[in-house]
Amino acid sequence: LKERNEADFLPEIRDFTLKIISSNEEADKLAEAIGSDFRRRFVKARRMLDKGAIAFCIFVKGKIAHIGWIALSEEAHKAVDNLPYRVDFSNHEACTGATETIPEYRGKGLMAYGYFKRFQFLREKGIVVSRNAVAKSNIASQKAHAKFSPRVYAEARHLRLLRWHFWKEKPLAQPVSHN
Numbered sequence: 001l002k003e004r005n006e007a008d009f010l011p012e013i014r015d016f017t018l019k020i021i022s023s024n025e026e027a028d029k030l031a032e033a034i035g036s037d038f039r040r041r042f043v044k045a046r047r048m049l050d051k052g053a054i055a056f057c058i059f060v061k062g063k064i065a066h067i068g069w070i071a072l073s074e075e076a077h078k079a080v081d082n083l084p085y086r087v088d089f090s091n092h093e094a095c096t097g098a099t100e101t102i103p104e105y106r107g108k109g110l111m112a113y114g115y116f117k118r119f120q121f122l123r124e125k126g127i128v129v130s131r132n133a134v135a136k137s138n139i140a141s142q143k144a145h146a147k148f149s150p151r152v153y154a155e156a157r158h159l160r161l162l163r164w165h166f167w168k169e170k171p172l173a174q175p176v177s178h179n
Contacts, residue, residue: 001123001130009116009147011109013060018117021055038064041102044079048098051079056118058110066110068099070118072125083133083158084167093129094122099141111144119148 021027024039024046031037038057039045041064045055048069053076058066071077072094077087081097096118101110122130133156134141152172159166 001119001128003123004116004119004148006116006120009109009113011058011113013065013105013108013110015060016065016110017059018114019057019059020117020121021049021057024049027055034059034062036062036064038067042067042100044098048076048079052076053080053098054121056114056121058114060105064102065105066099066101066114068111068114068118069097070122070130071095071097072127081133082165083156084165085131085133085156085169087131088129091129092127093131094125094127095131097132101140106140111140112147115144115148 019030021030027037027039027045027049031039038055045067049055052073053069053071056068056070057064069080071080071087073089074087077089077095081095085095087093087095096115099111099114119130132145132150134145154169154171156167156169
């Protein structure tokens with residue numbers, strides 16, 4: 001997680017507000033203040049906050065436009081992303097995920113800016129690595145991540161059958177850096 005210039009990631013929308021929410025109590029206060037509760041749109045948000053995940057919400061004129069999450073513990077990781085990729089929380093690692101931009105705001109740079117702010121937050125907390133899983137078919141997420149020169153270290157297959165999960169990672173012989 002290296003330091004970057006915020007101006008390089010500012011979205012096309014200028015009339016926005018970023019809020020970092022780390023508890024349901026904070027979300028309740030925000031909902032009361034702006035008259036809108038982002039947890040109504042994202043049904044798992046209440047549970048994710050209860051498990052220790054932190055929400056990065058971007059609002060445009062008081063309406064939720066983008067949300068992204070970070071996890072600083074295994075319990076929060078399971079709430080944010082049910083994929084069992086390895087994150088060594090005891091060794092200054094964290095994970096990001098569960099990112100979504102409301103359709104009417106897509107293509108305006110909110111995802112990249114949201115990631116910039118999450119990476120900045122993690123760096124300030126002493127986190128040195130952020131891990132994330134991105135589906136090969138998720139081109140929008142890949143484009144946003146590419147702006148941060150990620151190091152892709154493995155390809156994985158995930159099969160979910162009822163309550164069972166099968167996960168197999170295939171490490172890349174030479175990790176790929178996207179510059």
